[in-house]
Amino acid sequence: MAGVLSKLHNSAQHVKDLAAAYLRDGEKGRQSDIERKSNQFANVQLRIVVMGESGSGKSTLINALRGLDEDEEGAAPTDCTATTTEITPYPHPTLPNVHYYDFPGLNTVKFPVKTFMKKTNFAQYDLGIIVTGSRFTENDQLLAKALEKAGKPIYLVRSKIDETVRSERRRKGYNQEETLQRVREQCISSLKAAGIQEPRVFLCSAFDLDQYDFPKLKETVVSNLSETL
Numbered sequence: 191m192a193g194v195l196s197k198l199h200n201s202a203q204h205v206k207d208l209a210a211a212y213l214r215d216g217e218k219g220r221q222s223d224i225e226r227k228s229n230q231f232a233n234v235q236l237r238i239v240v241m242g243e244s245g246s247g248k249s250t251l252i253n254a255l256r257g258l259d260e261d262e263e264g265a266a267p268t269d270c271t272a273t274t275t276e277i278t279p280y281p282h283p284t285l286p287n288v289h290y291y292d293f294p295g296l297n298t299v300k301f302p303v304k305t306f307m308k309k310t311n312f313a314q315y316d317l318g319i320i321v322t323g324s325r326f327t328e329n330d331q332l333l334a335k336a337l338e339k340a341g342k343p344i345y346l347v348r349s350k351i352d353e354t355v356r357s358e359r360r361r362k363g364y365n366q367e368e369t370l371q372r373v374r375e376q377c378i379s380s381l382k383a384a385g386i387q388e389p390r391v392f393l394c395s396a397f398d399l400d401q402y403d404f405p406k407l408k409e410t411v412v413s414n415l416s417e418t419l
């Protein structure tokens with residue numbers, strides 16, 4: 191069992207160990223087991239990799255997940271031109287052992303797909319977030335397949351949903367729920383075509399953080415990971 195799955199297993203085992211210690215030694219046993227486990231979990235590092243095509247909104251998403259404005263100190267640089275050139279880790283705001291890894295955009299002159307896929311060790315990450323823009327591309331599919339092959343859970347973030355809503359709104363008979371549903375279904379079927387059994391898709395806008403699926407994404411990342419710590 192690898193990555194998050196094995197850490198989840200450890201977490202379930204943790205609960206069993208606590209119960210056993212309590213039955214054996216009462217409250218004192220439970221306390222010492224908590225101390226032992228806390229020390230053990232202090233060394234667990236979790237790595238969330240954020241990947242996708244250039245300009246899809248990876249760095250902006252990481253800043254949003256960390257609760258930082260783009261011009262705040264410590265925020266990942268973002269721009270409308272190719273920006274991230276080195277893999278950069280950013281700590282989770284409340285879980286110090288958890289880091290988001292901001293990747294350079296796939297499919298630029300500096301990072302052509304072939305080199306990118308060859309050089310990236312997908313196995314070293316615990317969770318993959320793929321950020322896709324207005325279309326799920328062949329490169330997004332390559333990333334999904336590589337993460338799946340490495341046995342990593344995948345979240346697909348369909349970014350810039352505010353732009354989609356804004357342009358679709360002009361159509362006659364526009365219905366926001368239906369539009370979002372269509373986009374969601376398209377993302378799910380693209381992931382299924384890439385061989386992902388249970389696609390997890392989040393429609394997000396970095397500029398409307400309390401709308402669409404961003405609150406759910408933030409909560410899901412924390413709830414899934416905090417179980418493992």
Ligand SMILES: Nc1nc2c(ncn2[C@@H]2O[C@H](COP(=O)(O)OP(=O)(O)OP(=O)(O)O)[C@@H](O)[C@H]2O)c(=O)[nH]1
Nearest residue numbers: 244245246247248249250268269273274295350396
């Ligand atoms: N409207 C809208 N624009 C966004 C959103 N997310 C990012 N952007 C814009 O998209 C552009 C690129 O964002 P970045 O976060 O720098 O994209 P990136 O994927 O990190 O880009 P590279 O590092 O070059 O690969 C910036 O101008 C952002 O302001 C969003 O949800 N909605």
Ligand SMILES: [Mg+2]
Nearest residue numbers: 248249273274
């Ligand atoms: Mg970037």
